[in-house]
Amino acid sequence: MNSLPAWSGGEFLEGLRARLPDDGLLVDPEQLRPYESDGLTLYRQLPRAVTLPATVTEVAAVLDWCHRHDVPVVPRGAGTGLSGGALPHAEGVVLSLARLDRIIEVDPLARTATVQPGVRNLSISEAARSHGLYYAPDPSSQVACSIGGNVAENSGGVHCLKYGLTLHNVLRLRGLTVAGEPVEFGGLAPDAPGLDLLPLVVGSEGMLAVVTEVTVRLVPVPHLARCIMASFASVETAGDAVAAVVAAGIIPAGLEMLDRAAIQLVEPFARAGYDLQAEAVLLCESDGTEAEVVEEIGRMSEVLTAAGAIRLQVSADEAERLRFWAGRKNAFPAAGRAAPAYYCMDGTIPRRHLGRMLRAIQAMERRHGLRCPNVFHAGDGNLHPLILFDDGDPDSVARAEAFGAEILAESVRLGGTITGEHGVGVEKIDQMCQQFDDDTREAFFAVKRAFDPAGTLNPGKAIPTLHRCAELGGMRVTGERQAFAELPRF
Amino acid sequence: MSPALAQAVECIRDAAAERRPLCIRGGGTKDFYGNAPRGALLATGSLCGIVEHQPSELVLTALGGTPLEDIEATLLEHGQMLAFEPPHFGPGATLGGCVAAGLAGPRRASSGPSHGGVRDFVLGARLVDGSGRLLRFGGTVMKNVAGYDVSRALAGSLGILGLIVEVSLKVLPRPAVEASLRLEMDLEAALDRLQRWAGRALPISASAWVGGCLNLRLSGSSSAVAEGMAEIGGEGFAGESFWSDVREQRLPFFSGQAPLWRVALPARAPGLDLGREEFIEWNGMLRWIHSDRPPEVVRARAEALGGHATLFRGGDRSCGVFHPLQPALLDIHRRLKAEFDPAGILNPGRLYAEF
Numbered sequence: 001m002n003s004l005p006a007w008s009g010g011e012f013l014e015g016l017r018a019r020l021p022d023d024g025l026l027v028d029p030e031q032l033r034p035y036e037s038d039g040l041t042l043y044r045q046l047p048r049a050v051t052l053p054a055t056v057t058e059v060a061a062v063l064d065w066c067h068r069h070d071v072p073v074v075p076r077g078a079g080t081g082l083s084g085g086a087l088p089h090a091e092g093v094v095l096s097l098a099r100l101d102r103i104i105e106v107d108p109l110a111r112t113a114t115v116q117p118g119v120r121n122l123s124i125s126e127a128a129r130s131h132g133l134y135y136a137p138d139p140s141s142q143v144a145c146s147i148g149g150n151v152a153e154n155s156g157g158v159h160c161l162k163y164g165l166t167l168h169n170v171l172r173l174r175g176l177t178v179a180g181e182p183v184e185f186g187g188l189a190p191d192a193p194g195l196d197l198l199p200l201v202v203g204s205e206g207m208l209a210v211v212t213e214v215t216v217r218l219v220p221v222p223h224l225a226r227c228i229m230a231s232f233a234s235v236e237t238a239g240d241a242v243a244a245v246v247a248a249g250i251i252p253a254g255l256e257m258l259d260r261a262a263i264q265l266v267e268p269f270a271r272a273g274y275d276l277q278a279e280a281v282l283l284c285e286s287d288g289t290e291a292e293v294v295e296e297i298g299r300m301s302e303v304l305t306a307a308g309a310i311r312l313q314v315s316a317d318e319a320e321r322l323r324f325w326a327g328r329k330n331a332f333p334a335a336g337r338a339a340p341a342y343y344c345m346d347g348t349i350p351r352r353h354l355g356r357m358l359r360a361i362q363a364m365e366r367r368h369g370l371r372c373p374n375v376f377h378a379g380d381g382n383l384h385p386l387i388l389f390d391d392g393d394p395d396s397v398a399r400a401e402a403f404g405a406e407i408l409a410e411s412v413r414l415g416g417t418i419t420g421e422h423g424v425g426v427e428k429i430d431q432m433c434q435q436f437d438d439d440t441r442e443a444f445f446a447v448k449r450a451f452d453p454a455g456t457l458n459p460g461k462a463i464p465t466l467h468r469c470a471e472l473g474g475m476r477v478t479g480e481r482q483a484f485a486e487l488p489r490f
Numbered sequence: 491m492s493p494a495l496a497q498a499v500e501c502i503r504d505a506a507a508e509r510r511p512l513c514i515r516g517g518g519t520k521d522f523y524g525n526a527p528r529g530a531l532l533a534t535g536s537l538c539g540i541v542e543h544q545p546s547e548l549v550l551t552a553l554g555g556t557p558l559e560d561i562e563a564t565l566l567e568h569g570q571m572l573a574f575e576p577p578h579f580g581p582g583a584t585l586g587g588c589v590a591a592g593l594a595g596p597r598r599a600s601s602g603p604s605h606g607g608v609r610d611f612v613l614g615a616r617l618v619d620g621s622g623r624l625l626r627f628g629g630t631v632m633k634n635v636a637g638y639d640v641s642r643a644l645a646g647s648l649g650i651l652g653l654i655v656e657v658s659l660k661v662l663p664r665p666a667v668e669a670s671l672r673l674e675m676d677l678e679a680a681l682d683r684l685q686r687w688a689g690r691a692l693p694i695s696a697s698a699w700v701g702g703c704l705n706l707r708l709s710g711s712s713s714a715v716a717e718g719m720a721e722i723g724g725e726g727f728a729g730e731s732f733w734s735d736v737r738e739q740r741l742p743f744f745s746g747q748a749p750l751w752r753v754a755l756p757a758r759a760p761g762l763d764l765g766r767e768e769f770i771e772w773n774g775m776l777r778w779i780h781s782d783r784p785p786e787v788v789r790a791r792a793e794a795l796g797g798h799a800t801l802f803r804g805g806d807r808s809c810g811v812f813h814p815l816q817p818a819l820l821d822i823h824r825r826l827k828a829e830f831d832p833a834g835i836l837n838p839g840r841l842y843a844e845f
Contacts, residue, residue: 109685110757133689154635161632162603167642168610183818188756189797190775191592191646193813194823194841196609199642203635219601220691243546249569249663251603289691291713348631350547380632420633428636435636439623446829447638450822463637 004091006069007048016049016093019061026050035094038079038086039141043426047074047088054099056176056212063210064180066093072456073178075206077117077149080141082344083425085152085205085461092456097148100212103127112171112188114215117148121155124216133218136163139421140329147214154203156421158254158325161379162287163219165421167202174213175201178457183209200447205423206458208451222287225253226297227321230304231278231311235259238280239354241307242378245284246351248303250296254285255379256328259358262373262386269334272327273320275311282309282378283324331375331386339371339388343404346428347411348382348420360410361385368399382420383411409434424462432462433469441466491624494536498653501532503622506833514649514837516555517582520591524648524840526807534586537655540564542630549613549630550661554586554654561585565661573597573604573662574611577737586654589615592646595737596696599772601688602710604662604695609645611660617644617652620831630658649837650845651830665695665709670729671722673704677761677770680704684773685758692718698736699770700743707733736771739778743769746780749805751788753777755797764791778802785809810843820844 006012017025026032027049036044048071053059066073072092079086088094101118108131113124121142125134138157139145145155150166151173163169172192173185186198201208232238238257245252258266260279267274274281284304286296301312315321335342349357358374365372376383385407389400408418408431418424418431432441444463448455491499505512511529521527534555541551545568552561558578565571575595576588594607614628617640628634628641644654675683680699687694695709707729708718719726735741744750753762755775762768762777764787769778781788785801792799798813815823820842827834827845834845 107758108689111685111689112757131689154639156633164603164606164610165633167639168606177818177822181818183822184816185819187798189754189759190598190607190772191754193798193800194815194819195651195826196592196643196646197819197822199609199639203639208638220689222691246548247546249666251663288711289714289717291717292711295711295713348633350544350549350631352544352546377633382631382633415629416631417629417634417636419636420631421635423635424637432636437626440625440627440637443619443623443625443627443640443830444637447640447826450825450829453825 004071006071007091012069012071013049015065016051016062019065020051020058021054024052024054024058026052035076035079035088035096038076038081038084040082040084040425040427043084043087045088045090047090047092047094050094050096052096052099056100059095059097059100059210059212060176060180060182062093062095063176063178067179067454067456070454070456072459074458075152075210077146077152078120078144080145081149081153081423081425083419083423083427085423085425085458087426089459095210097146097212104213106131108133111218112215113218114213115147116213117151117211118146121145121147121150128218129221132221134221135169135216136219137166137169147216148211151202151211151214152204152206153421153423156377156382158256158377161255162251162253167199169217170198170202170214171217172215173198173201173211175209175211177209178452178454188215205425205462207448207461208457210457223289224293225285225287225321226293227254227283227285227315227324228297228300228304229274229313229324230282230284230309231275232280232282232308233278233310235280235358236355237308238282239358241282241304241309242354243352244303244307245300246379248299250300250303252284252300252379253287254283256283257281257354257376257378258328258331259374261371262331262375265338265373266327266331266334269337270327270330272323274327278310283328328375331373335373335386335388339390341389341391343387343389343400345383345385345387345404345407346419346422347408347416348380349411349414349416351378351381353414354378354381357383357410357414361407364403364406368403370396370399370403372403377420380420381416426461429462429464430468432464438466495655498532498537498655499618499622499624502618502620502653502835505530505835506620506622509833509835511835511838514590514653516584516587517557517580519578519580519583520587522803523591525811525843527837527840529835529838532653534584534653537586541656543568545570547630548661549658551630551656551658552585553656554584556585558583558585558588569664570661571664572611572659573600574606574608575737576608577739579738585657589645589654589657590647590649596698596707596733596771599697599775600695600709601691601693604709607645609642612642612645612657613660614658615641615644615654616656618655619652620833620836624655625652628658632660648840650827650841652836667712667715668695668707668709668729669715669719670727670732671706671708671719671724672727673706673722673724674702675704676702677768680770681760681774687722688773692721694718696733696736697771697773700741701767705729705732743767743778748780748782749801750803751779751781752800752802753779753788753792753797755792755795759795759797762791762795764788789813812842815842
C-alpha cells in the first residue's frame with residue numbers, strides 16, 4: 001500500500017503531538033503492540049500511531065487534525081470487542097478513549113447516569129447501587145468492557161429480553177463528528193427533534209461518530225431474583241418450552257439454554273449442578289418483588305412442566321442462583337479446555353426454529369466431523385454454537401470454517417441474522433453479503449457518507465463492497481489468540 | 491413484488507425523474523401533524539395486510555398501509571399489545587403512519603418491559619427510497635447488530651426517507667391485571683411524587699396530571715399491582731376509557747382553542763410556567779399546553795428547562811412546527827435526505843423546511 005501523504009515528513013505527527021499531553025502519543029512499535037488487535041486476536045495490524053487524549057477538547061483536536069490530513073481514525077474503548085471492530089488501520093491513528101473514564105453524574109431522582117465513554121459497564125451499576133438503581137444491560141464481559149464500546153456494538157446480555165439492549169437504555173450521546181465538531185444524539189427529554197439518529201449511532205461500530213459522553217437510564221434494583229433450572233429429554237421439547245413460556249404471556253428476566261454437549265462440557269468445570277442425564281437444560285429467571293417472583297416462578301413452573309420438563313429445580317437462595325448462572329457463563333472457558341480451539345458463532349434466529357436449527361447443527365457435526373456444543377440466549381433466539389476444532393491441523397481448520405459458514409447461512413435462511421450482539425467488524429463482513437442485497441448495502445454506505453463524508457472514521461469495517469461479496473468466514477478463537485481469555489463471555 | 495408495491499415503486503421513480511413532490515399518506519389521520527403536507531398524493535392503502543404474526547415470537551410484521559385497529563385486534567386475540575400504545579387520532583390510522591409520526595401513548599413511560607417509544611419496538615422495515623429502490627433493514631429477531639439500524643430511524647421520520655412498505659414490531663403480552671388510581675395534588679407535588687415512585691420498582695404504566703388530579707395506571711401481575719396500590723394509596727377508578735381518552739386527546743383539556751404545544755422535558759423539570767394550565771404525562775417528561783404565546787417564547791422556555799417544543803395542533807405552521815436543529819445535526823440530516831431522496835420528492839418540508 002502506498003503511504004498516505006500525511007506520513008511523509010514529520011509535520012502531521014508533530015501536529016498530533018502538540019495536541020496531546022506528553023504521554024498521549026505512542027509511535028514506537030513496542031508501544032503500539034498492545035493495540036494491534038481487539039478481543040478477536042485472529043486479526044492483527046499495527047497502526048501508525050495511538051493517541052490517548054484525556055479530555056474531550058483533545059479528542060476534538062485529534063479528530064480535526066486527522067480530518068484535515070485525510071488520516072483514518074479508529075476509535076477504541078476497552079478493546080474487548082469480538083469482531084475486530086477496533087482493528088487498527090495500517091495508515092491510521094487509533095483513538096483510544098480509555099482515559100475518558102469519569103462518572104460525571106448519577107442523578108438518582110431522574111434515574112440517569114452521565115459518564116465518559118471509558119467507564120466500565122459494571123462501574124455504572126456500582127455507582128448507582130447506593131440509590132437502589134442499576135444499569136440493566138449486562139454483557140458477560142461487563143467487568144472489563146466500556147460503555148463507549150457497548151454503544152458502538154449495541155451490546156446485549158442475558159437480561160435483554162426483559163430490559164432491552166444498550167439502545168433501549170441510552171438517553172443521550174454527546175460526541176464529535178469525524179471533523180471534530182460537537183454533536184448530540186437523543187436527549188434527556190424524550191423524542192429529540194428531527195430524525196432519530198440515536199439508533200443509527202448505537203451499534204455503528206465507531207464508524208459514524210466518536211462518542212465522548214453517554215447518559216444512560218437507570219432502573220430500580222429488583223428486590224429478589226430466582227431461577228428455575230429445567231431438564232428436557234430432547235432439544236426440540238426444550239425449544240418448544242421456550243416458546244410456551246413466552247406464549248403464556250411471561251417475559252422472563254433471563255431465559256437461557258444449553259444442549260447436552262454443552263452441559264457435559266461445563267458441568268465438570270463449573271459444578272453448577274446441571275442434570276447430566278438431560279438432553280437440554282433451560283435456565284428461566286424471574287425478578288421483582290417477593291410476591292411477584294413467587295407468583296411468576298409458580299406460573300413458569302407450570303408451563304415448563306406442561307411443556308415436558310423432566311426435572312425442575314428452583315434456586316433456594318442467591319448463592320444457588322449464581323451457581324446456576326456460573327455454568328452458563330463459563331461455557332466458553334470450558335470449551336477452551338475441551339479442544340485446542342473453538343469457533344464461536346453469533347447468529348440469531350426466530351425462537352420457533354431453535355429445534356430445527358439444533359438438528360441442522362447435529363447433521364453438520366456429522367458432515368464436518370467436528371463437535372459443536374450449543375449455548376444460547378434462548379429468550380431472544382441468539383445462538384452461540386461453539387465449533388471445537390484443532391487449529392494445528394489445516395484440514396480441521398478448513399472444516400471448522402465451512403461449518404461456521406454453514407451455521408450463519410442457515411441463520412439467514414431461517415429468517416435470522418448473522419450477528420446478534422458481537423458486531424460485524426472485520427470478522428463477519430463477508431456474511432453481510434448473504435444477509436443484505438446490493439441496494440441495501442449501498443444504502444448503508446449512504447448512511448456512512450452522511451455522517452462521514454470523507455470516509456476516514458474506522459473505514460473498511462462492517463459493510464462489504466460489491467467485489468468483496470464472495471467469500472465466507474467465521475470467528476476463530478483459540479486459547480492463545482483470544483485476549484481477555486479469562487473473562488466470562490456472552 | 492406485489493402489483494401494489496410495483497405500482498408504488500413506479501410512482502416514486504416517475505416522480506423522481508420529473509422532480510415532482512409526493513405526499514405519502516395512509517389514513518390521513520395525522521395530516522395535522524408536522525409542517526403542512528404538499529405534493530401529489532401517494533396513497534398507501536393498497537399496501538395492506540398482516541404478513542406474519544407468531545405469538546410466541548413476540549413479533550408482528552405488517553404492510554405499511556395496514557390499519558392499526560386490525561393489528562391491535564389481531565394482537566388482542568392472542569392476549570398481546572403494541573406496548574407503545576400509539577394514538578390513532580381518527581379512524582383509518584395505519585401502521586406506516588404510526589411509525590412515520592413516531593408518536594407513542596401513555597404506556598411509553600411505563601416501568602418494566604413495556605417502557606419505550608415507537609422506535610424501541612421496531613425490529614425491521616422494508617422501504618422504497620426516493621430513487622425507487624426497495625431496501626430491507628433490520629429483521630424479525632430481537633437481537634440484530636448487522637448493518638446500521640435504519641429501520642428504527644424511520645420512527646418519527648415523517649416519510650422523508652422513503653415509503654414505509656412493511657414494518658416488523660416487537661409486541662408484548664398484555665398485563666395480567668390493570669388498575670387505575672386517582673390522587674388529588676398540585677403540580678409540584680405530582681412531579682415530585684412521580685420521580686420518587688419511578689425509582690421504586692412500582693408497576694406504574696401510565697401517568698396523567700390535569701386539573702389538580704394525578705391519575706395513575708398500574709399494570710402487571712396481580713400481586714405486583716396489589717402491592718403498588720397499597721403503597722401509593724389514592725382512590726381507584728375504572729380507567730380503561732380514561733386512558734384511551736388521554737391517548738386520543740379526547741379529554742376536555744384538549745378542546746382548548748389556542749394552539750396546542752407538545753413540550754418534552756427531562757425527568758426533573760418543574761412546571762412550564764407559561765401562564766396556562768398544562769397536561770402532564772410520562773412521569774413529567776411530556777407536557778401539553780394551549781398557548782397563544784409566540785413560538786420563540788414557548789421554545790425558549792422549553793430549552794431553558796433542557797427540552798424542546800413542537801407546535802402540535804393549530805397555529806401557524808409556516809414558521810416550522812419542530813424545534814430547530816443544532817448545526818452539526820442539521821448537516822447530517824441534509825446529507826441523509828440527499829442520499830435517500832436525491833430528487834427531494836418525498837414529503838418535502840414536512841419535517842423541516844430545508845429538506
